[in-house]
Amino acid sequence: MSGQTGDWPDRLFEMLKRGGIRQVGYVPDAGHARLIDRCRADSEIHDVVLTTEEEGVALAAGAWLGGERAALLMQSSGLGNCINMLSLARTCRFPLLMFITMRGEWEEFNPWQVPMGSIVDPVLKLCEAQVYRVSTPDDIAGTTERAVQHVFGGEHIAAVILSQQLVGRKVWTK
């Protein structure tokens, strides 16, 4: 589905492992497909497929109550599904680590992706999340490491935005 994926999902996965992530919640997504496959294949990670992204915000809170670190994978449209549930992380200072593949910002064929994609950054900032952006594969490991440290070192919310340049545009005709 993606034009250029490269090995960034593998680099990201390695950093999740190194960061001690034990639960990964996700809604199936083309951009995250390889990362999801790596999580599903790992016996130490509970991969939890969700019906909507807000479930993952609550999952991550439960994981932390029980002493485990979680990560949440979603597409930009999924952030909109999370907004009220983010109150849980903000009110209780639950660590929340999100990886958001972007749609609607670069070579987007589908205009329905644009409204949510265009407000991801301000929404995250309004929700008190630290925002990181990765546009080249070489930045993925270092940025992920910093985000893990920020989130679990101080019980913060952070989102690593995986830009459409990194993920690649969706191919519509085959």
Add this chain to the structure above:
Amino acid sequence: MKLERRPAMATLLAGRGNDLLLVPGLGSTTWDAMAAGDSDRNFYLWGAMGGATMIGLGLALAQPNRRVAVITGDGEMLMGLGSLATIGIQRPSNLAVIVFDNGVYGETGMQPSHTQSGVDLVGVAKACGIETCLDVRDADALADLARRLNGLNDTLFARVLIAADEPPRVLPLRDGVALKDRFRAAIGIKP
């Protein structure tokens, strides 16, 4: 004669043991849990409507040697109905999701919920692949549910039919950080 919510909660939590972790849903079930006796092992919700069962799932996966009970209301469950599908796939053996179903939204003025018009939460849970689904309608069935909760060894869903009344509110701590910190400390998690 429908069950009353406060005695029902007390029955489920009687002699709960240190290994039972409780996530009550926002609103009445949180007041019920507090009325039954405060515990550091209760993570009360004052918000996050629709999130109680997923908090329970994350907790159950993280703490496989402890039992986790989510006890929430029909309105809260309806807002997170998809989480039953998610739990139906995971099926942790140490998770019980119990819905106190009074058919109304008590906190907002007793407006009817979907269950009053026939939406069947037990049927939904069954269809989501949860094998043990109980429809608790009387004291004997409630006692059976309490026994199963004590010896929990498979994902369990129960709907408890309760009367639509409003006992006086018994309010727990509402500082979310404090609730989280004391919960984690109680089960031995280092800060």
